[in-house]
Amino acid sequence: MTVLEARSVVKSYGPTPALRGVGLELAEGEVLAVTGPSGCGKSTLLHCLSGILQPDSGEVRYRGRPLDAYSEADRTRLRRTEFGVLFQFGQLVAEISAAENVALPLLLTGRSRAEARTAARDQLDRLGVAEAAESRPGQLSGGQQQRVAAARALVTEPGVLFADEPTGALDQLAGEKLLGELVRTARERGTSVLLVTHAPVVAAYADREVVLHDGVVDASGLGTGRLGAGARTGTPL
Amino acid sequence: MSTAAHVLLALLAAGPLHGYDLKKAHDLRFPKAKPMAFGQVYATLGRLERDGLVEQTGTDRDGGPDRTLFALTDAGHRALDTWLAAVETPAPYVSSDLLAKVVVALLVADPEQARTWLSAQRRAHTARLRELTALKADPTTGLGDVIAADFALTHLDADLRWMQTTLERVTDLHREIHG
Numbered sequence: 568m569t570v571l572e573a574r575s576v577v578k579s580y581g582p583t584p585a586l587r588g589v590g591l592e593l594a595e596g597e598v599l600a601v602t603g604p605s606g607c608g609k610s611t612l613l614h615c616l617s618g619i620l621q622p623d624s625g626e627v628r629y630r631g632r633p634l635d636a637y638s639e640a641d642r643t644r645l646r647r648t649e650f651g652v653l654f655q656f657g658q659l660v661a662e663i664s665a666a667e668n669v670a671l672p673l674l675l676t677g678r679s680r681a682e683a684r685t686a687a688r689d690q691l692d693r694l695g696v697a698e699a700a701e702s703r704p705g706q707l708s709g710g711q712q713q714r715v716a717a718a719r720a721l722v723t724e725p726g727v728l729f730a731d732e733p734t735g736a737l738d739q740l741a742g743e744k745l746l747g748e749l750v751r752t753a754r755e756r757g758t759s760v761l762l763v764t765h766a767p768v769v770a771a772y773a774d775r776e777v778v779l780h781d782g783v784v785d786a787s788g789l790g791t792g793r794l795g796a797g798a799r800t801g802t803p804l
Numbered sequence: 805m806s807t808a809a810h811v812l813l814a815l816l817a818a819g820p821l822h823g824y825d826l827k828k829a830h831d832l833r834f835p836k837a838k839p840m841a842f843g844q845v846y847a848t849l850g851r852l853e854r855d856g857l858v859e860q861t862g863t864d865r866d867g868g869p870d871r872t873l874f875a876l877t878d879a880g881h882r883a884l885d886t887w888l889a890a891v892e893t894p895a896p897y898v899s900s901d902l903l904a905k906v907v908v909a910l911l912v913a914d915p916e917q918a919r920t921w922l923s924a925q926r927r928a929h930t931a932r933l934r935e936l937t938a939l940k941a942d943p944t945t946g947l948g949d950v951i952a953a954d955f956a957l958t959h960l961d962a963d964l965r966w967m968q969t970t971l972e973r974v975t976d977l978h979r980e981i982h983g
Contacts, residue, residue: 604972747941767964768957771933772941787923788930791971 568595570759571727575625576615578608585611587782588625593727598750598760600773603790607779609763610731616761617650617729618642630726647676651720651728651758653749655735658716659704665715666691666700672723690718694748710741717749721758728753731763746772805883808840809848813857813876813884820861820875823849836952849874857883902963910974922967929964933957 571593578586585608593599601609614620616627618634626633629645637645659668669687674680691697694714699707707715713733720728730749734742750772753760762773770776780790815821815829823845830840852858857880863870876884905925909918936953939945945953 604968743940751941766961767930767933768937768961771930771937771957773934776930787919788926789919789923789971790968791975 569593569628570595570597570630571616571761572628573612573616573625574628576612576622576627577624578611578615578620578622584782586615586622589779589782589784591777591784593759593761596754596757596759597775598753598762598773600762600764600770600776601779602764602767602770602776603779603785604765607790608782609765609779612779613729613731613761613763617652617727618646619652644676647672648723649726651723651725653713653717653720653728653730653733655732656709656713659712659719661704664701664703665696665707665711665718668704668715669719669722672719676723686722687718690722691715693752694718694721695744708741710737710744713737713741713745714748717745717752721749721752721756724756725758728758728760729763730760732765732769733762734764734766734769742769805887806848808844809852810884810887812845812848812852813880813887816858816874816876817881817884820873822864822871822873824871826874833948834952835946835948836956852880856880902967906967906970910970922971926964926967929960929967933960933964936960 569592573589573591576586576589577584587608589608589612591599591601601612603609611620615622618627621634626635628634629649634642634645659665660671666684666687669690670680670683673683673686678686688697688700691700691714694717696711696714696718699711699715704712704715713736717730717733720730728749733749734745737745746769750760752758760773762769764770776788778785778788778790811830811834812826815826815833821829823842826849827840827842827845830845849858853860853874857877858874859877861873861875863872865871902925905921909921936957940950940953940957
C-alpha cells in the first residue's frame with residue numbers, strides 16, 4: 568500500500584526551478600533512498616513531501632489524502648505525529664537532557680509527562696543510547712547526538728520517517744551504527760523511511776533508490792545531463 | 805614469495821600446525837577469499853621448508869593417520885616481519901576492466917549506448933552494495949565476513965564515485981564545447 572505519494576510536484580525558488588514535475592511513491596514499510604548530485608532537488612523534495620514546503624503545483628498525498636486538503640491545524644498535527652524528521656545535525660535543544668529532547672514531541676501532542684518520559688527512555692534504549700538519557704547534547708559524541716535525534720524522530724511512532732543526510736557529519740562507523748539502528752527500528756515498526764543522501768553506501772541501506780537530476784526523476788540512475796562525447800559525435804577529447 | 809606463502813607463515817606464527825589445520829585456519833580468516841586447496845597448502849609448505857622458513861617438528865595422530873606438524877623457523881619469523889613491514893606499491897599504472905569500459909563507452913561509443921551501459925553497470929554496483937550492506941546488518945554475520953564486506957563495499961563505493969565524477973567531467977566538457 569502507498570503511504571506517501573508525489574504527483575508532478577513543481578517547486579521554484581524565485582526564478583530558479585528546484586523540482587520540475589517529480590512523481591514518486593513510498594510504500595508501507597519501505598525504505599526508499601532519494602539520491603542525486605548536489606543541487607538536484609532532493610532536499611526540496613523531502614521538504615515538499617513532509618509538508619514543510621508547499622509545492623507550486625502538483626500534489627503530495629499521505630495515505631491517499633492530498634496535504635492541501637488538510638486544515639493548517641491538521642497539517643501541524645500530521646507533521647507532529649505522523650511524520651518524523653531527522654537532519655544532518657543541530658536539531659537537539661542544547662539546554663535540556665537527551666531524554667527530555669526525545670520526550671518533546673510527545674509533550675507537544677498532549678501526552679502526560681510520565682508517559683512521555685517512559686516512551687523516551689524506551690526509544691533511546693532501542694537506538695542503543697540508553698546511557699545518554701541524562702546527558703545534555705553537548706556532552707555527547709556526534710554519533711550519540713544523531714541517535715538521540717533519531718529517537719526523537721521515531722518516538723511518536725510516525726508513519727513516515729524523513730532523513731536528510733543523517734550521517735553527513737559522522738565518521739563511517741558512527742554512521743553505520745546510526746543507519747543500522749534506524750533502519751532496524753523502522754522495519755520492526757513498519758515505519759516507511761525516505762532517506763535523502765548523495766552517498767551510495769548510505770543509499771545501500773534502502774530497499775530501492777530514486778535518482779534525481781535537475782529537478783526530475785532520472786530513470787537511468789546516472790544523475791547527469793546529455794552525454795555528448797564520443798568519437799561518432801566528433802567531440803575532440 | 806607469494807602472498808599465500810606469507811599468509812601461511814603468519815598462521816604458523818601462533819604455533820605449530822599441520823597442513824589440514826592450516827587450510828582450515830586460512831579459510832576461517834579469509835571467508836570471502838577463494839578457499840585454499842590442500843594441494844596448494846602442501847606445495848607451499850614444501851617450498852617454505854626448502855627455503856628454511858618452516859620446519860617439521862613432529863607428528864600428531866589424533867585417532868587418524870600421522871600428520872606432520874610444521875613450525876616457523878627464526879628465518880621464517882624474519883621473512884614474515886619483512887613482508888609485514890614493506891609498504892605495498894600503489895599501482896603506478898591504473899588498469900582495470902571497469903576503467904577500460906568507461907573510457908570506451910564515453911569516448912568511443914555513441915552517447916545512447918554509453919548511457920545504457922553506464923546505467924546498467926551502476927545498477928549492478930548498487931545491487932551488490934545493498935547485498936553487502938544487508939550481510940553486514942545481519943547479527944549472525946561473523947567479524948571476518950564483516951571485514952571482507954567492508955573491503956568490497958569501500959571499493960565498490962570508490963568505483964561508483966569515480967564513475968559519477970567521470971560522467972560529470974565529460975558532461976561539463978561537452979557543455980563547454982557545444983554550449
